[in-house]
Amino acid sequence: MRAVLSAMPAFLRESMATMFQYRGEILLWAIWGVVYPAVAMAMWSAAVAGAPGGHEIGGYAPRDFAAYFWLTMVIGHICTAWDVYELGYLVQSGKLSPKLLRPVLPVWQSLADNIAYKVVSLGVLVPIWVLIVLLTRPQFGIDRHAATFAVPAILMAAMINYLWCYNLAMVAFWVTRMEAIGQGWFGAGLFFGGRLAPLSIMPEPLQKIASALPFKWVVYFPCEMLMGRLSDRAIWTGLGNQLAWVAFGLVVFCVMWRMGVKRYSAVGA
Amino acid sequence: MLRMAQIQVDQLSKTFKVPEREGGFAAAMKSLILRKYRQVQAVDRVSFQIDDGEIVGFLGPNGAGKTTTLKMLSGLLHPTSGQATVLGHVPWRREAAYLRRISMVMGQRSQLNWDLPAMDSFLVHMAVYRVDREEGRRTLDEMIELLDIGHVLGKQVRTLSLGERMKCEICVSLLHRPSVLFLDEPTLGLDLTMQDRIRGFIREYNRRYGATIILTSHYMADVTALCKRIVVIDHGHILFDGPLTSLSARLAPFKVISIDLQQDVNGYPFERMGEVLAREGRKIKLRVNKEDAAAVTSRLLADLAVLDLTIEDPPIEDVIRQVFAGGNTP
Numbered sequence: 303m304r305a306v307l308s309a310m311p312a313f314l315r316e317s318m319a320t321m322f323q324y325r326g327e328i329l330l331w332a333i334w335g336v337v338y339p340a341v342a343m344a345m346w347s348a349a350v351a352g353a354p355g356g357h358e359i360g361g362y363a364p365r366d367f368a369a370y371f372w373l374t375m376v377i378g379h380i381c382t383a384w385d386v387y388e389l390g391y392l393v394q395s396g397k398l399s400p401k402l403l404r405p406v407l408p409v410w411q412s413l414a415d416n417i418a419y420k421v422v423s424l425g426v427l428v429p430i431w432v433l434i435v436l437l438t439r440p441q442f443g444i445d446r447h448a449a450t451f452a453v454p455a456i457l458m459a460a461m462i463n464y465l466w467c468y469n470l471a472m473v474a475f476w477v478t479r480m481e482a483i484g485q486g487w488f489g490a491g492l493f494f495g496g497r498l499a500p501l502s503i504m505p506e507p508l509q510k511i512a513s514a515l516p517f518k519w520v521v522y523f524p525c526e527m528l529m530g531r532l533s534d535r536a537i538w539t540g541l542g543n544q545l546a547w548v549a550f551g552l553v554v555f556c557v558m559w560r561m562g563v564k565r566y567s568a569v570g571a
Numbered sequence: 572m573l574r575m576a577q578i579q580v581d582q583l584s585k586t587f588k589v590p591e592r593e594g595g596f597a598a599a600m601k602s603l604i605l606r607k608y609r610q611v612q613a614v615d616r617v618s619f620q621i622d623d624g625e626i627v628g629f630l631g632p633n634g635a636g637k638t639t640t641l642k643m644l645s646g647l648l649h650p651t652s653g654q655a656t657v658l659g660h661v662p663w664r665r666e667a668a669y670l671r672r673i674s675m676v677m678g679q680r681s682q683l684n685w686d687l688p689a690m691d692s693f694l695v696h697m698a699v700y701r702v703d704r705e706e707g708r709r710t711l712d713e714m715i716e717l718l719d720i721g722h723v724l725g726k727q728v729r730t731l732s733l734g735e736r737m738k739c740e741i742c743v744s745l746l747h748r749p750s751v752l753f754l755d756e757p758t759l760g761l762d763l764t765m766q767d768r769i770r771g772f773i774r775e776y777n778r779r780y781g782a783t784i785i786l787t788s789h790y791m792a793d794v795t796a797l798c799k800r801i802v803v804i805d806h807g808h809i810l811f812d813g814p815l816t817s818l819s820a821r822l823a824p825f826k827v828i829s830i831d832l833q834q835d836v837n838g839y840p841f842e843r844m845g846e847v848l849a850r851e852g853r854k855i856k857l858r859v860n861k862e863d864a865a866a867v868t869s870r871l872l873a874d875l876a877v878l879d880l881t882i883e884d885p886p887i888e889d890v891i892r893q894v895f896a897g898g899n900t901p
Contacts, residue, residue: 313695
């Protein structure tokens with residue numbers, strides 16, 4: 303652990319320096335993260351206007367949709383992870399080998415890249431987020447409980463997404479190409495995470511499926527909590543679910559990493 | 572001085588399972604249902620021991636098993652069978668305490684961040700290996716001086732020439748002063764001056780820090796300049812393990828006979844006795860099979876007026892070249 307503590311600040315500095323080197327690309331990725339929540343926000347606001355009565359859909363008025371999708375935008379950014387592609391590339395190209403020779407697991411460097419991207423892109427995103435708030439006047443319902451648990455809920459959401467994305471990425475030790483698997487993961491995240499529509503307005507069977515998957519606890523749960531739509535009991539249940547997904551993710555990580563590296567070193571590192 | 576064995580290898584083997592199929596669309600379709608695999612024995616029960624501070628050259632043709640052996644010893648590959656310890660650790664357990672004491676330079680795989688100046692990678696490396704700040708600074712200054720890379724430290728790695736990059740690769744690998752160093756083709760693709768400089772640096776590192784070094788290379792000059800001992804591998808087997816000086820005697824299947832004649836000789840059938848390597852006036856150099864050397868010598872002495880005759884093993888470069896060409900049999 304001392305090696306990790308010594309390495310992480312250096313990894314973060316290196317990652318940030320790399321991001322500054324490719325600031326144009328970082329800018330485009332960050333903006334892309336804003337586009338689809340903004341599109342969903344516009345579509346649902348238009349849908350409310352066209353709905354019978356023209357006031358709301360499933361308990362969401364236009365300003366509720368604005369708040370909901372604004373939150374998916376922000377939390378989606380905080381929780382984003384792309385290791386399905388990154389680790390797949392490292393395994394396929396053999397570039398993982400020099401990283402395996404270090405006395406620190408490669409996942410730490412990957413985590414530093416992840417954090418560095420989120421921090422560096424804030425410079426672009428914060429003004430955009432403020433502008434969207436000014437334009438759409440979202441209606442948040444943050445109460446005392448939501449404020450208390452917002453930070454742990456969002457931190458655990460980021461951990462769940464990072465861990466499970468990395469766990470899925472480790473399939474690359476057995477499968478050569480990961481692009482389709484990655485796309486499937488991101489598609490499922492959009493749908494079952496409530497990033498295309500709030501889960502509460504989806505059919506009951508889909509809501510049940512979503513509850514059994516990690517995505518709901520990454521975006522939908524913190525969003526609903528910060529909108530003040532969850533009871534105390536629902537908040538505690540949600541936090542418990544998040545904790546369980548983090549713990550389960552860590553166990554799967556340990557098992558898959560051990561097996562994956564053995565596999566990698568069996569077929570030719 | 573009593574030397575300790577730093578690397579002990581016992582009956583180490585590695586077999587790869589490789590998918591294969593014939594070319595063409597039909598074979599591609601067939602392989603969807605019926606996938607064929609072939610077992611490739613990359614390393615076959617090799618055993619050796621390397622002492623503290625030794626520089627050992629691993630030689631062999633492409634696919635001989637040199638890099639696979641190095642990867643097993645560095646912990647990158649799990650062996651199929653056999654045992655090995657390096658610095659008292661089982662390499663493929665990849666314990667942090669072990670990884671902190673070794674380094675591997677792979678000519679084809681970079682440890683540097685290509686998007687940033689090399690200096691940034693050096694600093695990250697020192698943090699990852701928890702190198703003491705003062706000591707790290709001193710080591711870095713030494714490396715910069717020995718490798719003459721002071722002027723490239725601020726340049727983005729992807730803009731460096733191959734030689735500059737390789738020197739930076741070697742520098743980053745050594746910043747934590749590893750006790751065991753695995754060098755896989757460290758001079759690959761470099762010009763002669765740069766090869767020479769890298770060799771000089773490796774020799775100096777070994778002298779200064781007493782590091783144990785295993786080196787694979789396709790350049791004979793690397794081996795002859797650095798290694799007193801060599802291990803020749805072919806098809807996963809060790810063909811030879813011993814001093815460089817006795818390689819020719821053991822592996823070369825031929826001898827070189829040089830004769831200096833008293834007078835010109837025309838029409839004598841030298842070609843039937845062996846390969847004529849050179850003929851300059853009355854001086855002739857013949858390459859003959861090892862087992863024929865005595866008979867050929869007797870005949871030459873009987874038939875011709877010989878002023879001088881020598882029988883030698885072929886030059887080490889020729890033997891190594893033959894090993895690389897795969898033309899050698901034990």
